[in-house]
Every structure is written in structure tokens, then in C-alpha cells.
Amino acid sequence: MTPQNILLIPKIERGFVIDHIVAGLGIPVMALIGRRPELGDAVVTLGLNYKSTRMGRKDMIKLQADALPERLLQMLALVSPGVTIKRIANFEVVEKVVIQVPELFDNLARCINPNCITNGEPHVATRFKRLESGSKHFKCGHCERVCSLAELAGHLKA
Amino acid sequence: MKKDLISIDDLGLEQILDYLDLAARVEALPAEKKAGLLPGKILATLFFEPSTRTRLSFESAMCRLGGRVIGFSEAANSSTAKGESFSDTIRTVEQYADVIAVRHPKEGTARLAAEIAGIPILNAGDGANQHPTQTLLDLYTLRKFFGRVDGLKIALVGDLKYSRTIHSLCRALLAFDGVAMTLISPESLRLPGYLTKAAAGTTATFRESESLVDALRDSDVVYMTRIQKERFPDLVEYEKVKDCYRLEAKMLAGAPARLKVLHPLPRVNEISPDVDATPHAGYFEQARNGVIMRQALILDLLDARP
Numbered sequence: 001m002t003p004q005n006i007l008l009i010p011k012i013e014r015g016f017v018i019d020h021i022v023a024g025l026g027i028p029v030m031a032l033i034g035r036r037p038e039l040g041d042a043v044v045t046l047g048l049n050y051k052s053t054r055m056g057r058k059d060m061i062k063l064q065a066d067a068l069p070e071r072l073l074q075m076l077a078l079v080s081p082g083v084t085i086k087r088i089a090n091f092e093v094v095e096k097v098v099i100q101v102p103e104l105f106d107n108l109a110r111c112i113n114p115n116c117i118t119n120g121e122p123h124v125a126t127r128f129k130r131l132e133s134g135s136k137h138f139k140c141g142h143c144e145r146v147c148s149l150a151e152l153a154g155h156l157k158a
Numbered sequence: 159m160k161k162d163l164i165s166i167d168d169l170g171l172e173q174i175l176d177y178l179d180l181a182a183r184v185e186a187l188p189a190e191k192k193a194g195l196l197p198g199k200i201l202a203t204l205f206f207e208p209s210t211r212t213r214l215s216f217e218s219a220m221c222r223l224g225g226r227v228i229g230f231s232e233a234a235n236s237s238t239a240k241g242e243s244f245s246d247t248i249r250t251v252e253q254y255a256d257v258i259a260v261r262h263p264k265e266g267t268a269r270l271a272a273e274i275a276g277i278p279i280l281n282a283g284d285g286a287n288q289h290p291t292q293t294l295l296d297l298y299t300l301r302k303f304f305g306r307v308d309g310l311k312i313a314l315v316g317d318l319k320y321s322r323t324i325h326s327l328c329r330a331l332l333a334f335d336g337v338a339m340t341l342i343s344p345e346s347l348r349l350p351g352y353l354t355k356a357a358a359g360t361t362a363t364f365r366e367s368e369s370l371v372d373a374l375r376d377s378d379v380v381y382m383t384r385i386q387k388e389r390f391p392d393l394v395e396y397e398k399v400k401d402c403y404r405l406e407a408k409m410l411a412g413a414p415a416r417l418k419v420l421h422p423l424p425r426v427n428e429i430s431p432d433v434d435a436t437p438h439a440g441y442f443e444q445a446r447n448g449v450i451m452r453q454a455l456i457l458d459l460l461d462a463r464p
Contacts, residue, residue: 111266113265115263115264115265115285115286116264116265116266117244117262117264117265117266117267117269117270117284118266118270120244120264121243121244121245121270123245124245124270140266141269142265142266142267142269142270143264143265143266143269143284143285143287144165144167144265144266144287144288145265145287146352
């Protein structure tokens with residue numbers, strides 16, 4: 001890490017680093033964090049557009065919190081799959097997990113089809129199943145409309 | 159575990175063939191024996207949008223099995239008009255019936271009904287999505303006429319873009335061996351690309367043609383569809399294409415004897431009434447097969463196979 005980076009986004013003693021966010025998605029990821037009442041007291045630092053050997057440019061977020069809500073992790077898989085979650089203790093990385101695209105999104109997003117019954121009856125839990133392993137397309141478990149990961153990310157539920 | 163029939167995509171080839179065999183067994187039963195298969199059982203037909211044909215077909219199927227039918231034929235006659243949710247309607251009606259056939263203008267309703275209800279659900283059409291009983295009766299009709307589905311040459315004519323019947327049938331035909339489909343439609347009503355792409359890796363083939371006359375000479379089946387006025391946001395566009403493919407008896411003069419003309423009905427202008435008297439007309443027998451296939455499905459879902 002260069003001295004300039006340290007100045008912009010300092011090390012944290014404990015908490016989590018969400019690293020390898022595709023440049024430009026840092027702010028949408030911040031919005032996800034902002035939706036979680038469990039993280040209301042967390043100190044959050046956002047860094048945008050860092051140079052990255054692997055990605056060219058990347059965004060990064062540091063949270064001083066004891067735990068990350070499960071729903072936040074699920075939403076990260078939808079909005080920014082491929083990010084690395086690093087758990088920090090005593091300024092050191094003690095655990096590292098890469099968030100993958102799952103086979104199923106359970107009640108995380110609304111269907112993109114306005115005529116899907118799940119949009120007519122919003123209390124109904126949605127589900128979107130991956131078409132096949134490795135695909136970035138998902139099928140609505142109700143109306144069977146196929147949509148992309150990006151389309152689903154634009155229809156997040158609260 | 160209870161059974162439902164929601165989407166043709168849920169069925170593998172083996173299960174489709176099993177339903178075709180079951181329908182043949184049901185058809186072979188004497189009427190009086192059929193009439194004793196489901197005494198005391200009730201089918202609820204919940205039709206949130208009008209469909210006289212499908213509803214009557216389901217009702218006839220149940221009545222001829224000795225069961226009874228309750229239901230409504232449009233949302234205005236249901237509690238939906240009073241603001242009741244679809245989920246509540248299903249939860250209530252399942253207390254009154256043993257099996258439900260549901261048609262609704264929104265996609266995904268039959269799947270939702272199946273999740274909610276503890277009794278079997280038959281999808282009688284959910285918006286533009288699925289109409290699996292129509293697909294199964296179409297397959298049954300093909301097998302009755304030809305003794306097989308594999309290797310048939312089938313021309314699909316008319317509205318290939320919006321027709322739920324065509325979409326479901328295409329997907330089912332991909333599971334069979336070597337079905338050759340010829341697509342004949344106005345440019346604005348072509349089959350969606352995702353369906354033609356689905357043929358990759360199967361033995362089915364698609365080809366486009368503009369000539370209905372050529373198809374009549376070279377096909378086993380011509381499957382006609384109505385150009386659906388209600389699907390067009392712009393009626394000027396509808397007027398341009400509404401009568402673009404019209405089949406008349408004189409056009410069948412050079413057709414092979416085996417050729418059958420099918421149609422999910424209702425027809426408007428796309429098949430002239432003079433076709434009815436030709437040996438090629440298969441659409442009324444197709445409608446009859448709808449009752450037989452729905453009997454088979456009701457019996458299967460109620461665990462009352464003969």
C-alpha cells in the first residue's frame with residue numbers, strides 16, 4: 001500500500017474490508033450498507049478508483065463493525081459478485097472470503113416482469129434460479145422470465 | 159407429496175410420454191367406467207380471465223369422470239372484484255375443492271397457487287407464460303394421428319411471437335427426436351430468438367419460410383394460430399397482418415393425404431370453414447383430445463389413475 005493510500009483509507013483495528021469492488025460500484029455497495037439498520041453505528045470508509053494490478057481500478061470499503069448481516073452478503077452477491085470480504089482483528093486480516101454468484105437468490109429482488117404475480121402481490125417471496133452453472137442469467141421461480149444479474153441488481157427489494 | 163401441473167418445462171420426456179400413455183388408457187375406457195372414477199370429488203375452475211373453451215374442456219373432463227365442478231369464469235364474478243388478493247382466493251377455494259384449475263392474466267399465478275395450496279393445481283394459462291395442458295393435448299393429438307411425435311415435419315403458422323401455445327409446444331417438441339419445424343409468420347410476429355436458440359444441442363430443427371402453400375406440400379402437420387388482436391398495442395399494425403395467412407380447402411388440393419391441420423381454437427379467418435369437411439381438418443378432434451388429456455391429468459393429480 002502506498003503512503004497516499006494509507007492517508008486516504010487508514011487501516012482499521014477490527015471490522016471488515018470489502019475489497020475488489022469493481023470501480024464504479026463502490027457507491028451502490030455503500031447504499032446497500034446504508035440500508036442495514038444493524039450497521040447504523042458502524043464507522044464506514046469508502047475509497048474509490050484505486051489502482052489495482054488485477055482489476056485496473058477498484059473501489060474498497062472498510063467497516064468498523066462486529067459482524068456483517070447475512071442479507072448484506074447476499075445482496076453483495078447480486079450487486080457486486082467477486083468482491084473479497086476480509087475480516088480484520090488487531091489490524092491483521094484473519095479471514096478472507098470471495099463472494100460468488102449463488103445458484104439461487106431468495107427474496108432479494110423483485111421480478112423485472114411487471115406482469116409477474118409477485119409484483120401484484122408484493123408479500124410473496126420471490127426466487128430466481130441460475131439457468132446453469134457459470135451463467136449470469138436467472139429465471140424467475142414464478143413467471144419463468146429470464147433476466148440478467150445486472151437487471152436483477154436494478155430491482156433490489158428493501 | 160401432492161402433485162401439480164404448472165409448466166411444460168417441469169416435465170421431462172419420460173413424464174410427457176407417461177401422460178400420453180395415460181390419456182390413451184383413459185380414452186379406451188368405456189364411458190360408464192370413466193363416470194365412476196371420481197365420485198364425490200370437486201374441481202374448482204378459477205378463471206380470472208375469460209376462456210370459454212379451456213374452462214368448458216376442464217369442466218367436461220371432470221363431469222365425465224363422475225366428479226363435480228365449482229368456479230367462476232371471470233374476475234368480475236369473483237372476490238377479486240372486492241379487492242381480495244389472489245393468495246386469499248386460493249387459500250379459501252382449497253377448502254371447497256379437491257383440485258383447482260386456474261387461469262389468470264398475470265404470469266406466475268399457477269406457480270404461486272401451487273405453493274400456497276395443499277391440493278393439486280392445474281395451470282390453465284398464466285398470462286403469456288404457460289399453458290401446459292394445451293401442449294400435452296397437442297402432443298397427444300400428434301401421436302394419435304401419426305403414431306409418433308419423433309421425426310414429424312410441423313409447420314407453425316401465424317402469430318409465433320405472442321402465442322403461448324406455440325411457445326410451449328416448441329419447447330416440448332425439442333425433447334423429441336428430430337422434429338423439423340417450419341416457421342411461417344409475418345415479420346412482426348416471428349418466433350422469439352431464445353426459442354430458436356434453444357434447439358442448439360437437440361435434434362430438432364427450425365427454418366423460416368414465407369410460403370404456406372409450400373408448407374402444405376411438404377409437412378405432416380400445419381399448426382395454424384389466430385393473430386391475437388388483443389396483443390397489439392397499435393391496431394394499425396394488427397390490420398396489416400390479421401389476414402396474412404388464410405387456409406382454404408382449394409389450397410389443400412395438392413397436399414399429401416397424411417397432412418393434418420391443427421388449431422388451438424378459437425379460429426377467426428385463418429381457416430376457412432370449407433376446410434372442415436376435408437380429411438385434413440384435425441382441430442375439432444384436437445379439441446376432443448383436450449377433454450381426454452385433462453381427464454388423464456386430473457386423475458393423475460388426484461392419485462386415481464385407472
